[in-house]
Amino acid sequence: MRNTPVLGTAGALCLSLALASGAGAATVYTGDVIQGKRVISQLDVADLEPGKKHSFYFQGVQMGTGQHWYLPVVVAKGAKPGKRILLISGVHGDEVSPVDAVQRAMAQLDPAQMSGTVTAVYDVSRPAKEGVTRMWPIAQWGGQLIDLNRVWPGNEAGGNAPTRHAGLVFNRLFKPNADYALDFHTAATGGDFAAFIFAKLSKPEIRSMALLYPIEQIKSDPGYAGTLETSLVDAGIPALTIEIGGPRYFDKRMIPMFVEGTMNVLKHHKVIDGPMGRTSKEAGTFFGDAFHTVRATHGGFLELRVDLRSKVAAGQVVAVQRNSFGEIVREYKTEVAGEISTLQRDAMIEPGTRVVQVLFDSPDAKCDGDGCGEDGPDYVE
Numbered sequence: 536m537r538n539t540p541v542l543g544t545a546g547a548l549c550l551s552l553a554l555a556s557g558a559g560a561a562t563v564y565t566g567d568v569i570q571g572k573r574v575i576s577q578l579d580v581a582d583l584e585p586g587k588k589h590s591f592y593f594q595g596v597q598m599g600t601g602q603h604w605y606l607p608v609v610v611a612k613g614a615k616p617g618k619r620i621l622l623i624s625g626v627h628g629d630e631v632s633p634v635d636a637v638q639r640a641m642a643q644l645d646p647a648q649m650s651g652t653v654t655a656v657y658d659v660s661r662p663a664k665e666g667v668t669r670m671w672p673i674a675q676w677g678g679q680l681i682d683l684n685r686v687w688p689g690n691e692a693g694g695n696a697p698t699r700h701a702g703l704v705f706n707r708l709f710k711p712n713a714d715y716a717l718d719f720h721t722a723a724t725g726g727d728f729a730a731f732i733f734a735k736l737s738k739p740e741i742r743s744m745a746l747l748y749p750i751e752q753i754k755s756d757p758g759y760a761g762t763l764e765t766s767l768v769d770a771g772i773p774a775l776t777i778e779i780g781g782p783r784y785f786d787k788r789m790i791p792m793f794v795e796g797t798m799n800v801l802k803h804h805k806v807i808d809g810p811m812g813r814t815s816k817e818a819g820t821f822f823g824d825a826f827h828t829v830r831a832t833h834g835g836f837l838e839l840r841v842d843l844r845s846k847v848a849a850g851q852v853v854a855v856q857r858n859s860f861g862e863i864v865r866e867y868k869t870e871v872a873g874e875i876s877t878l879q880r881d882a883m884i885e886p887g888t889r890v891v892q893v894l895f896d897s898p899d900a901k902c903d904g905d906g907c908g909e910d911g912p913d914y915v916e
């Protein structure tokens with residue numbers, strides 16, 4: 536099979552114009568094949584054969600060696616036209632339940648029976664995945680760690696490799712192929728998260744997707760600059776940030792909730808048929824529009840007095856902290872009533888570390904609508 540289209544001058548001009556405009560550009564095959572998968576540098580699901588699953592490596596940014604980072608992409612292209620849904624995992628490298636959840640959702644799809652397209656993307660922050668770390672390590676400036684979920688929508692001409700990588704992925708893979716997008720995460724290493732979704736609930740198309748998940752907590756959230764969710768929403772693509780518990784392991788209790796919710800979303804958009812599964816209604820999901828973050832004031836060893844989803848009252852002790860002599864140096868209390876959404880699993884912590892975050896319904900009118908957002912160190916995904 537010939538992978539590289541041969542183009543005349545007019546064709547090449549056409550292609551470069553299409554690339555410049557993003558949407559509607561043809562899939563570009565580099566001609567490389569890696570581990571049996573064809574390599575692409577631009578995806579347009581419109582030109583893939585319907586009724587089939589297609590697997591590719593998407594060519595991301597180069598490393599210092601001149602070699603590229605590649606992202607696994609699987610496209611389930613329905614026999615009939617319809618909505619295009621994007622499932623994203625691996626923006627952070629220590630978060631693995633998203634991989635399992637997306638793989639399980641994709642395994643349930645039969646393109647011959649589908650109307651529309653589901654595209655799954657894995658290992659978005661490939662060097663972070665290799666190190667099982669949140670951050671992307673770069674060599675520039677003597678070595679730095681970059682959080683890929685703070686640089687979206689990226690910039691193909693940006694000042695470091697992950698920013699350029701995000702630009703390539705956003706412009707040539709995500710944006711031209713998504714009517715709706717779901718970005719799957721977990722807590723970062725050292726922490727833990729309930730079965731949770733961040734969603735801009737004032738937008739009806741986002742709200743209706745979030746409510747289809749039979750999960751534990753949903754936060755009405757205005758979004759955070761540089762995150763993929765916010766960049767997708769700003770580009771007109773309704774999106775959710777999904778949190779499947781803790782990092783580094785498959786959460787076998789939570790993953791099925793998110794697979795069921797994702798299949799519900801596909802049914803909602805008429806990509807697949809079938810009866811709707813359980814939703815937030817049946818699950819009794821707890822809703823809030825603000826986080827109260829309890830942050831460590833001292834170093835020492837943390838003993839939690841609550842767990843994820845614990846219902847807490849204002850003034851309740853959520854943790855105590857001891858020094859190396861075993862003396863209590865601090866009691867940590869929540870100032871608000873609500874449910875515990877995130878907590879610190881690492882027992883030995885530095886001052887400034889988040890101890891817990893409490894999801895609550897803020898009486899502050901400014902949190903009505905899309906909720907109140909967090910400051911940089913308090914936004915956690």
Ligand SMILES: [Zn+2]
Nearest residue numbers: 627720721916
């Ligand atoms: Zn994450």
